[in-house]
Amino acid sequence: MTARRPTMIRGGRLLRPGADTAPAADILVEGGRIARIGPPGMDMPEGCAVIDAAGCLLHPGLVNGHTHGHGHFSRGLTDDLTLETLLAGSFWFNGNRRHEDKYLSTLVGAAEMVLKGCTACYDLFWEFPTASQEGMVTAGRAYSDVGMRAVVAPMVADGSFLASVPGLLDAIPDALRDEITPWTAPTADALLARLAEIDDAWPFDRDRIAFGLGPTVPLLCSDAFMAGAGRMARERNLPIQTHLSETRIQEVTARHRWGRSLTEHLFDLGVLGDTLSVAHAVWLNERDIALLAEAGVTAVLNPSSNLRLGSGLPRMRALLDGGMTVSLGTDSASCSDHQNMYEVTRLAGYLSHVQSPDPARWVTSTEAARAATEGGAAALQMPEIGRLEEGRAADIVFLDLGWVHWMPLRNVTMQLVQAEDATAVRHVMIDGRMVVRDRQLLTVDLARLQRQVSDAVARLDAMNTGNAALFRKLQPIVGRFCSALSPFPQAGAAPLPPASGPDPDLN
Numbered sequence: 001m002t003a004r005r006p007t008m009i010r011g012g013r014l015l016r017p018g019a020d021t022a023p024a025a026d027i028l029v030e031g032g033r034i035a036r037i038g039p040p041g042m043d044m045p046e047g048c049a050v051i052d053a054a055g056c057l058l059h060p061g062l063v064n065g066h067t068h069g070h071g072h073f074s075r076g077l078t079d080d081l082t083l084e085t086l087l088a089g090s091f092w093f094n095g096n097r098r099h100e101d102k103y104l105s106t107l108v109g110a111a112e113m114v115l116k117g118c119t120a121c122y123d124l125f126w127e128f129p130t131a132s133q134e135g136m137v138t139a140g141r142a143y144s145d146v147g148m149r150a151v152v153a154p155m156v157a158d159g160s161f162l163a164s165v166p167g168l169l170d171a172i173p174d175a176l177r178d179e180i181t182p183w184t185a186p187t188a189d190a191l192l193a194r195l196a197e198i199d200d201a202w203p204f205d206r207d208r209i210a211f212g213l214g215p216t217v218p219l220l221c222s223d224a225f226m227a228g229a230g231r232m233a234r235e236r237n238l239p240i241q242t243h244l245s246e247t248r249i250q251e252v253t254a255r256h257r258w259g260r261s262l263t264e265h266l267f268d269l270g271v272l273g274d275t276l277s278v279a280h281a282v283w284l285n286e287r288d289i290a291l292l293a294e295a296g297v298t299a300v301l302n303p304s305s306n307l308r309l310g311s312g313l314p315r316m317r318a319l320l321d322g323g324m325t326v327s328l329g330t331d332s333a334s335c336s337d338h339q340n341m342y343e344v345t346r347l348a349g350y351l352s353h354v355q356s357p358d359p360a361r362w363v364t365s366t367e368a369a370r371a372a373t374e375g376g377a378a379a380l381q382m383p384e385i386g387r388l389e390e391g392r393a394a395d396i397v398f399l400d401l402g403w404v405h406w407m408p409l410r411n412v413t414m415q416l417v418q419a420e421d422a423t424a425v426r427h428v429m430i431d432g433r434m435v436v437r438d439r440q441l442l443t444v445d446l447a448r449l450q451r452q453v454s455d456a457v458a459r460l461d462a463m464n465t466g467n468a469a470l471f472r473k474l475q476p477i478v479g480r481f482c483s484a485l486s487p488f489p490q491a492g493a494a495p496l497p498p499a500s501g502p503d504p505d506l507n
């Protein structure tokens with residue numbers, strides 16, 4: 001591999017989340033890292049490339065703490081799903097996928113992310129009936145080809161969704177249940193062995209494309225598998241992420257099955273630890289938050305997804321007050337449709353405004369911006385990203401300060417959170433390389449990708465016609481059964497109390 005020339009970024013204004021103003025500064029990039037930050041016009045090494053950043057605000061690449069590369073083919077399919085019906089319908093949305101389809105779906109999401117100022121993500125990637133080496137490498141290759149960082153984590157469980165909610169399978173009429181293709185979930189031991197194999201053979205530079213663990217939803221995982229995944233994360237020092245407390249129905253079910261909250265259950269299994277991040281974290285009570293904070297767990301909030309699925313509103317102020325690190329994510333395009341971290345960051349702040357009449361309790365722009373950058377670095381276990389400082393990764397977004405929503409320029413952090421929508425993204429550098437220049441993605445031919453995606457989706461939609469029809473018969477039964485477990489509107493319901501014992505909702 002040829003050595004890369006050092007690069008000097010001249011004339012930009014450097015934003016550090018939390019600062020009101022962005023001072024002019026030059027940045028010297030060497031070997032993918034920020035070697036030096038200095039005053040405009042500072043000396044540079046001989047033979048250095050120069051990037052003119054005049055008129056640009058430079059901010060650290062946004063970090064998407066939770067997405068799903070397999071989900072980006074689902075756009076335009078539905079607008080009427082709850083989380084539970086979404087989980088029941090994956091055989092339709094993701095049916096009949098070839099590895100090439102998985103690659104293209106991941107590539108679409110990665111391309112959107114980098115064009116919208118996001119330089120790294122945590123991808124819980126799903127394959128049916130279980131994760132494969134080839135599938136995970138395929139997802140990793142898509143991120144590598146686009147040029148962004150990612151943690152790729154097989155999203156796996158040793159149980160099925162329909163069996164995870166007590167009584168749900170019995171509520172499905174026999175004739176309809178017979179139409180569902182039977183499958184045998186892998187055992188906990190087989191799954192853990194598969195994860196170890198994939199990790200052992202991981203072919204990528206882990207600073208760029210890391211391998212992680214993704215036991216999907218605790219209710220779908222046996223105790224043996226969940227505890228085993230936690231042990232593997234500790235022994236191999238791997239990032240691990242699960243969907244925690246996304247809907248109130250999950251907490252009601254946890255109390256019915258185990259007599260305790262999901263967080264207490266994970267605590268008892270020894271899964272809580274500082275490489276764990278928990279996606280959603282909506283229905284946590286104060287004891288849950290204390291347990292997670294004590295263990296150093298990072299919360300990844302997905303407000304856009306929570307609104308789309310009607311899951312409830314995450315309590316970011318309570319999580320911060322409880323001492324948790326908070327990150328943000330888009331979630332899959334199957335449940336929030338876009339991969340725009342600016343939009344998610346704005347929502348994270350604004351949602352808090354309807355959770356307290358006291359503005360002192362609202363999430364500030366600084367807190368939201370930090371969650372989208374430094375918080376994401378914690379979720380991905382990539383401490384070199386999330387801040388623009390000497391020695392850290394050169395993952396830099398160049399925003400055009402001449403763009404209309406930057407007029408007038410006053411407080412850079414507030415305007416980044418309140419006004420930016422990705423339309424001012426001019427260039428994006430990742431690992432010292434330009435991936436987007438003058439709003440053009442340099443690594444992927446989008447016109448060709450569009451043709452490939454439309455061909456693939458036309459084939460998949462034709463193959464999945466029967467699955468779609470089956471899902472539409474299943475949807476009202478699953479929807480009614482699950483919503484009966486928890487009061488609506490969910491967003492107005494209080495978190496379940498920490499008291500142990502079966503939840504009264506089920507009695």
Ligand SMILES: [Zn+2]
Binds near residue numbers: 066068124243279
């Ligand atoms: Zn998710």
